[in-house]
Amino acid sequence: MQGTVEDVDVPSASDVLRRCRELVRPALVDAVGRLHPWTGEMAAYSLGWSDTAGTPEPGGSEGKGVRQALALLGAEAVGADAACAVPGAVAVELVHTFSLLHDDVMDADALRRRRPAVWKAYGTGPAVLAGDALLARAVTGLAETPGHHVAAAVRRLCGALNDLVAGQAEDLRFEHRPWDGPGAVGPEEYRSMAEGKTGALLGCALALGAVLGGAPEPTVAALDRAGRHLGLAFQAVDDILGIWGDPATTGKPVHADLHRGKKTHPVLAALAGGSRAARELGTLLASARPTDAAAAERVASLVEEAGGRAATRGEARRHLDAARDALRATPLTRTAARELDVLFAGLADRVM
C-alpha cells in the first residue's frame, strides 16, 4: 500500500521528531557513555532511557527532542546534510538536560515527566554533579568536533548558556518581587526572562545547525530569531499548563506555579487588565501565597476571568507567528522549511 500524496509530502511533527531522534541517538549515547559511570547513570535516567536501578526503559519517559531536531533541521534548511549538525544537536540536548536537572533543584520541583526529578531520586548533591557533567560534556563534544565552523558554534553555544543561566536567575528573583506597585515585574522584564530561559537554547539549536552547515551570518541570525520566538511561545504555553495543565499530561502537580508565587504571564496579564476580577486577584495575591488547593483554584479562576489565560494564548500565537514569519523571510530549502513549519505549528496544538 502506498501512502497518500499528503503523507509523502508533509510528515507529521512527531514523524519529524522521531527521524531526528534516530539520527542523533548514536552520538548522544556515545556522549553519555563518556561520562563517569555514576553521572552517566543519572544522565540516562534524566533522559528517560533507564530507571533509577539503571535498568533500560526504552522510550518510557523520553523527551520529544525538540532541540536536537531544530539543530538538524537548521542544517538541512541551509542545504547541508543533517549529519554535520549532529554534534550541535547532542550539545543542545545535553545543555537542555543539564538545565532541567539544575532547575529542578533550584525550583524544588519533585516531579519531571511523571517521575521523581533526579535530585529526588539520587539526592541534591549528585543531581548538581550530574548537571555539571552534562554541561562539561556538551561543550567538550562540540569543541572537539573537527571542522572550520566549530569555533563559531562553540561561541554560539556559550552565548546561549549565559542567556539561559541569566534567564533562570531572573525567574528566581521574580519570585521575591511584589505582584503590584513600583517593584512589580513589567512585561519587558518578563519577556527578557522568558527569552533567556527558554528562547536562547531553541534559537541556538537552529542557529548551530546553520553554522555547522556553513550558512552566512544573516541566515544564522534569522534562524536564531525564529527559535527565540518559538521559545517565547513555548514559555507562554508552559505558563498556561503550569496553572491549568492536567497533571496526567504535564507530569507535574496542579497549580504548581501558583503555589510557588511564580511571576507567570497569565497572572501578570490578568493583573494588568484592571477589571473587577483583576482587582480581586491583586488583593488576594497581595495578602498571601495560595497555600491550599482551594485558594489556588480561586486564583486560577480569577486569572481566567480577568483575561490572563486568553492574553497568554494570544502571546503564544503572536510569537509562533513571528517565528514562522522569520522562517518564511529567510531563503531555506523547501523540505526542511516545511518540516520546521510543521514542527512549529505542532506546538500550538498543546493548548490552542
Next chain:
Amino acid sequence: MQGTVEDVDVPSASDVLRRCRELVRPALVDAVGRLHPWTGEMAAYSLGWSDTAGTPEPGGSEGKGVRQALALLGAEAVGADAACAVPGAVAVELVHTFSLLHDDVMDADALRRRRPAVWKAYGTGPAVLAGDALLARAVTGLAETPGHHVAAAVRRLCGALNDLVAGQAEDLRFEHRPWDGPGAVGPEEYRSMAEGKTGALLGCALALGAVLGGAPEPTVAALDRAGRHLGLAFQAVDDILGIWGDPATTGKPVHADLHRGKKTHPVLAALAGGSRAARELGTLLASARPTDAAAAERVASLVEEAGGRAATRGEARRHLDAARDALRATPLTRTAARELDVLFAGLADRVM
C-alpha cells in the same frame, strides 16, 4: 635603600602570587561584571571581594590565586608576554570558583575560608545557579578571545572540566565504599580521583598559559604534567590539613574529613600499613563513622601512629619533586622557571 641581590633575583611565592593577581584582576572584575547582577554578587562573595550584603571587603577572604598565577607563568615560561594568558587565567579562576561553590553543596561544607559557604549564605539553589553562571562565563570568556590558539585552549579547558567533574564523582562515590576488603579504595583509584579533582585544573592552568603563548605540544604536555603532580601534592597536603589542620588556619571544622568518612590518603595509607595501630583503626572504622570529637580524635591518633601522616607527607614530597623535575626537564625561560619553582616549593611550607 636597595634590596639585597637575593631579593631582586628571587621574589617570594607571595610576591609572585600578588603580581599575578594584579595583572589578572581587571579582566576578572570585568568577567564577574558580565554576570547577572545577582549571580555576580554571589561570585564576588565567593571570590572574597565582598560580604553577603554586597559591601566590598577588599582582600579579606580572597584566595591566593594559584591557578591564575600558573596560567601567567605558563606563558612567561615559554617566552610569551603574560598578557596573552590573562583570558586563560580568568577562565581557570572562574572554573575553580565554580567547583568550590558546587563542591561545598555536594559535600555539605558549611564553611569556606572562615566564612559561610555560598549555599549557607544564599541558599542551595542560588549557589548552584551561581556556579553554573561562573562555569558558563569561564568557557565563554576564553572562547570569545581572539587569536589562533584559542580553539586549542578551549579544548584544554574542557578536558580539565571533564576530569574535574569525574574526580568529584569518584570522591563522592568513595564515601560509600568500605575501608577494607574487596570493595576498598585502592591506591591507584585514589590517585586517579585526586588527579581529576585537583591536578587537572592546575595542569590546565599551566598548559593554557603555554598554549596561549604559542608553545609547541611537548612543552604544553610537560607543563600540564607538572601541574598535575603539583595537584597531587596539593591534595595530599589538603588531606593532612583535613585531619590535623588548625581550623583557625584552614577555615574549616577540625576532623571534617573523618566525620564524613572521606577516603583520604592518610587513612588509606595507615590501613595499608598492617601494624597493630592499623588493625585497631580498621576495626574502629568498620564499626561506625566517628560521630563525636573524641572518636574522631582517636581515629586521628591511630592514623598517625600507623604512619598515615608520614606516608602522606612523603606522597606530597614525591609529587612536588616530580612536578619540579618535569619543569626542569623542559626548556623554559629562566625567570619564569625560577618563579614557578618558588611557587611550587612554597606549597611545601604548608605542612612540611
